[in-house]
Amino acid sequence: MSGESASAEEIFAGTKPVEERHRFDQALLEGWMKDNVEGYKGPLTVEQFKGGQSNPTYCLRTPGQAYVLRRKPPGKLLPSAHAVDREFKVISALHGAGFPVARPYGLCMDESIIGTIFYIMSMEEGRVLWNGALPTLSKEDRGRLYRSEIETLAQLHQFDPQAIGLGDFGRPGNYFSRQIDRWTKQYRASETRRMEAIENLIEWLPRTVPEQTRTSVVHGDYRLDNIMFHKTEPRVLAVLDWELSTLGDPLADFTYVIQGWVMPHDGRASLGGIDFKGLGIPEVDEVVDIYCKATGRDGIPDVNWYFAYNLFRLSAISQGIAGRVRDGTAASPQAIEAGERAEPLAVMAWDYARKAGA
Structure with missing residues (x-):
């Protein structure tokens, strides 16, 4: 990522240690990924993205690959909000149609794994640009x-x-x-x-x-x-x-x-x-x-x-x-x-x- 728009970059870009209220049993997640994510091989390290204001979003890294996990936030929620199962459905359909989205790997509706439903997708390596004036581009x-x-x-x-x-x-x-x-x-x-x-x-x-x-x-x-x-x-x-x-x-x-x-x-x-x-x-x-x-x-x-x-x-x-x-x-x-x-x-x-x- 570029250093443009420092305040937005500092606030939203990159990862941080997982917040206390968003922690979960990593061993349970690893077990689920072994059974449900094609080609998964641990060990796994977990960090939380600074963005993902609505749905907590995590960076999952293994020696061979990185993934993204999106989950519903824990606690009392508004009706129809935070529907990560709908997100998974749409990216699955669009990925299959050749539209540029991350590759979907799996959806977990079992709340006993990390406390809420979640899905796993590929971690795409590119640039997220925060400043619309694009000062670092020609x-x-x-x-x-x-x-x-x-x-x-x-x-x-x-x-x-x-x-x-x-x-x-x-x-x-x-x-x-x-x-x-x-x-x-x-x-x-x-x-x-x-x-x-x-x-x-x-x-x-x-x-x-x-x-x-x-x-x-x-x-x-x-x-x-x-x-x-x-x-x-x-x-x-x-x-x-x-x-x-x-x-x-x-x-x-x-x-x-x-x-x-x-x-x-x-x-x-x-x-x-x-x-x-x-x-x-x-x-x-x-x-x-x-x-x-x-x-x-x-x-x-x-x-x-x-x-x-x-x-x-x-x-x-x-x-x-x-x-x-x-x-x-x-x-x-x-x-x-x-x-x-x-x-x-x-x-x-x-x-x-x-x-x-x-």
């Missing part, structure tokens, strides 16, 4: 890397879910209506105080849902630091973190990505205010063109409604983190800060809703 490679990111998303959206074994991965229609309902319930389940902007959105969004014209596999959190890029080439090696994936409207994913082009650049993935031309990073209209050409679309509808929805969802996710801080189940030291973002995100969402006619 101007040419910046452009190529962003093209690869957008074309990879387009590839995901072109799969026929039925044909790759994901026909039952979600319901085919009314995606935004169902998501608004889901995130409203998640917000209510972790609510810590009343927020006027959220109340406004909960009332307005369901009444104004745009028509869904396509159904595809959607990632749900497609952004720069959820992608592993090749060590030296500006191309996607593996898309990470499928916790929020389902069947839905591909515009949810795509508008989530292009929202990063207008959100203020803060050293992370968002790019608003940077010198696109000088850095060699495509402008938002170029990004739209790349995606539309790859998916056969004529264009993208007015984005303000989608931006309002995306920010509402992020606010609800942040409130869920605040709830986990309250309940003692948050998996990252940065959880308190993340939980405090719920209200500013809701206010921003309502601003976009008003631009969309609210």
Whole structure:
């Protein structure tokens, strides 16, 4: 990994000793891996990734190979959250279809092994880039890397879910209506105080849902630091973190990505205010063109409604983190800060809703 965006790198990148609350009986895990992971040969050493805020994630190393373990966090959880079995199902289907994801090795639904369900996948060796301005890359490679990111998303959206074994991965229609309902319930389940902007959105969004014209596999959190890029080439090696994936409207994913082009650049993935031309990073209209050409679309509808929805969802996710801080189940030291973002995100969402006619 490069040394860019030191604060994000220091906070989220790399591994640390396993936190006390996330420890488990390593011998039981080794026994399970011998029986269930093809080619496994110990001995095993275990560390915890600094990221993996929602689902604790571990680096498992043996003399011959490294693996990644993703698990549900222990303790009281929100309904339908932390569904690592769904993550395993989607990466298994996509790996089989030739999409760039880690290789799935095994899913364990037996909570007696490490205390919660978990799955094992390959450890991909590449780069996770935290700073959207890509300061360590050349101007040419910046452009190529962003093209690869957008074309990879387009590839995901072109799969026929039925044909790759994901026909039952979600319901085919009314995606935004169902998501608004889901995130409203998640917000209510972790609510810590009343927020006027959220109340406004909960009332307005369901009444104004745009028509869904396509159904595809959607990632749900497609952004720069959820992608592993090749060590030296500006191309996607593996898309990470499928916790929020389902069947839905591909515009949810795509508008989530292009929202990063207008959100203020803060050293992370968002790019608003940077010198696109000088850095060699495509402008938002170029990004739209790349995606539309790859998916056969004529264009993208007015984005303000989608931006309002995306920010509402992020606010609800942040409130869920605040709830986990309250309940003692948050998996990252940065959880308190993340939980405090719920209200500013809701206010921003309502601003976009008003631009969309609210």
